[in-house]
Amino acid sequence: MLLQLSTWQEIEDYLKRSRTVVVPIGSNEQHGPTGLLGTDFLCPEIIAHEASRRPEADLLVAPTFAVGMAQHHLGFPGSISLRPTTFIAALTDWTRSLAGHGFERIYFLNGHGGNVATIEAAFSEIYAEASFDRRHAGFALKLRNWWDLKGVMPLANRLFPTGHGSHATPSEIAVTQWAYPDSIKAANYAPQVAPTGPIREALDFRARYPDGRMGSDPGQATPEKGGELVALAVRELIAEVEAFGREAGPG
Numbered sequence: 001m002l003l004q005l006s007t008w009q010e011i012e013d014y015l016k017r018s019r020t021v022v023v024p025i026g027s028n029e030q031h032g033p034t035g036l037l038g039t040d041f042l043c044p045e046i047i048a049h050e051a052s053r054r055p056e057a058d059l060l061v062a063p064t065f066a067v068g069m070a071q072h073h074l075g076f077p078g079s080i081s082l083r084p085t086t087f088i089a090a091l092t093d094w095t096r097s098l099a100g101h102g103f104e105r106i107y108f109l110n111g112h113g114g115n116v117a118t119i120e121a122a123f124s125e126i127y128a129e130a131s132f133d134r135r136h137a138g139f140a141l142k143l144r145n146w147w148d149l150k151g152v153m154p155l156a157n158r159l160f161p162t163g164h165g166s167h168a169t170p171s172e173i174a175v176t177q178w179a180y181p182d183s184i185k186a187a188n189y190a191p192q193v194a195p196t197g198p199i200r201e202a203l204d205f206r207a208r209y210p211d212g213r214m215g216s217d218p219g220q221a222t223p224e225k226g227g228e229l230v231a232l233a234v235r236e237l238i239a240e241v242e243a244f245g246r247e248a249g250p251g
């Protein structure tokens, strides 16, 4: 069940049977010569939407939080970034909106490694509001990167034993190819496997990684491999969200 395709009455009814919601979260940033700009928010969205269609899972998925920490990609056209303080403020308002309706388990499925530190900082800010008042928050927050769902990285390593890299990876590009076969791109990669190194500001990034990839060979991506990754991630997401929902309720 997708929140944006529901009415408020349907959400009111859902809250009578479940207090859990999944929020896909990512980033809109360049992903090399063949990766879609939306890759990092599309991957968690694809997995969460697929999970929400499974009849065995009564899963509510919120709108995708599509823009995150991408300042280092701003040297490439189309990248959009928030700064950390803006991101924390926006996450706080999203969370308080949902928690105010009675959601007690808010699960963020993340698609961008660069978001992790700031999402964790946002969680601390949000919990601190309750802590300083010595009251219960009334809700719990969870962050999971889609590639950290059980078994997903081992599968990615089997599918792509070399040239997986850390940005514009063949696994994330395969997932978008599976979901959007009409948007598959081709390019000649030179070198075949991109260089690795540090991440600093946008102009430094563009100079180090001229085509935008880091350590990866996305030419290995296929829609079929993406489908394998999605199928496994969907199964594990459903299991993990159910377990999160069954945790003892907040005091």
Ligand code: NI
Binding pocket: 031, 039, 040, 111, 112, 167, 168, 169, 172
């Ligand atoms: Ni990515």
